[in-house]
Amino acid sequence: MANFGSDNAAGIHPKIIESIAAASTGTAPAYGTDRLTESVENQLADIFECEVTVLLVGTGTAANCIGLATLCSSVGGIFAHSEAHIVNDESTAPELFTGGARQFTVGGSDAKPSLLELGEAIDMVGARGVHSVQPSVIAISNLTELGARLSAIEVTAYAELAKSRGMKLFMDGARFANAVASGDESPAELTWRAGVDALSFGATKNGAMAAEALIFFNPAEATIAEFHRKRGGHLWSKHRFLAAQFEAYLENDLWLELATASNDSMARLRQGVASSKNASILAGGDGNELFIGMEQDIAKELEQRGHTFYAWPSLPKGYRLVTSFNTTDEEIDEFVDDLT
Ligand SMILES: Cc1ncc(COP(=O)(O)O)c(C=O)c1O
Incomplete structure (x- = not known):
């Protein structure tokens, strides 16, 4: 998850x-x-x-x-x-x-x-x-x-x-x-x-x-x-x-290597979210943070499946997704599969 x-x-x-x-x-x-x-x-x-x-x-x-x-x-x-x-x-x-x-x-x-x-x-x-x-x-x-x-x-x-x-x-x-x-x-x-x-x-x-x-x-x-x-x-x-x-x-340059890894994970996640009809991209994605809009019941369903992310109340139906240096492709693909 x-x-x-x-x-x-x-x-x-x-x-x-x-x-x-x-x-x-x-x-x-x-x-x-x-x-x-x-x-x-x-x-x-x-x-x-x-x-x-x-x-x-x-x-x-x-x-x-x-x-x-x-x-x-x-x-x-x-x-x-x-x-x-x-x-x-x-x-x-x-x-x-x-x-x-x-x-x-x-x-x-x-x-x-x-x-x-x-x-x-x-x-x-x-x-x-x-x-x-x-x-x-x-x-x-x-x-x-x-x-x-x-x-x-x-x-x-x-x-x-x-x-x-x-x-x-x-x-x-x-x-x-x-x-x-x-x-x-x-x-x-x-x-x-x-x-x-x-x-x-x-x-x-x-x-x-x-x-x-x-x-x-x-x-x-x-x-x-x-x-x-x-x-x-x-x-x-x-x-x-x-x-x-x-x-x-x-x-x-370990710092750049790790940041590149989390940014690359975000690029993969961003692409997955962009292809979903259940969410829209609201902001971010340049680095390792993405802000998406989705209905509350979809967010709840994702949480029930074990995914973790937080609401971002200043954006309409907004949620924040953050990747890190050790995010795996499997995590991303599982999340995107569950979203779509
Ligand atoms: C933009 C920004 N600045 C600074 C911090 C550092 O905060 P902390 O005192 O929790 O390490 C954070 C952590 O979330 C942040 O997102």
Whole structure:
């Protein structure tokens, strides 16, 4: 039976488990001062082709919120799509970490924030001088929350808007690997070359146990970040085990291999769903997330047969299907057979 509930439901890739086990022999300095952490920082600098400041943490929420707190003060405003994870799925962590910065949401197809709405919202919010919230950050996600990939041109347009208003651009990259693997633009082209100031680069959903890298492309802007990490309780003492996960994840481009596997599974699933008269494709499918519309009784029947997936209430009769690096063709074919 298929589990398309979440890529968080997938296991840990064996190479990452081996790397954790290998790091467990002997002793190492704590709190990120170890050799493995330094090695991961160098790997990320190579992959992104620039000098970076890297903070490893164990959850995407921590990576996002430490990043936002670094770029946005307590009197600031963060502008994002209404579907954004930081808006809907991180409780009040963004408010906690930033000390009370306010989030503002806009619409836009495929969960890409509309540039027009962003510009209007930013100008309206900032219009009352000292009485206003200070517009500080535009936050985007790649993949977006509706499974679309942002191109470098699209990212550049957000960066230009942010720059024109004296703001920063933050990217939630919980599925950045899937975005890179589904196009032909490099990690650098999709981030700092397009104007991204900071990225949360996910690994957990794509084969790690619990590891996300918060990456700043302008190290001078990042000095306060490690204090936010410590203050928020996210500085791991046995930090080398976060680094061990990333070392294996990045070595020989395992991250791209795994993302390509989950994207390929999605392409197969998407084709199967497209050929079914019982469902329609509503959004996504660029990476490893697909949003489909179907009647409730069909969804129930699929669930009764043992398939797992979740409703997506913001879309009409919407359901989300997510593949992961270890999704099998058999799972997909069984689901498609049961759907049709
Ligand atoms: C877009 C996005 N950002 C960030 C996260 C990371 O969240 P968590 O704190 O659960 O690791 C997720 C996980 O579902 C996500 O989908």
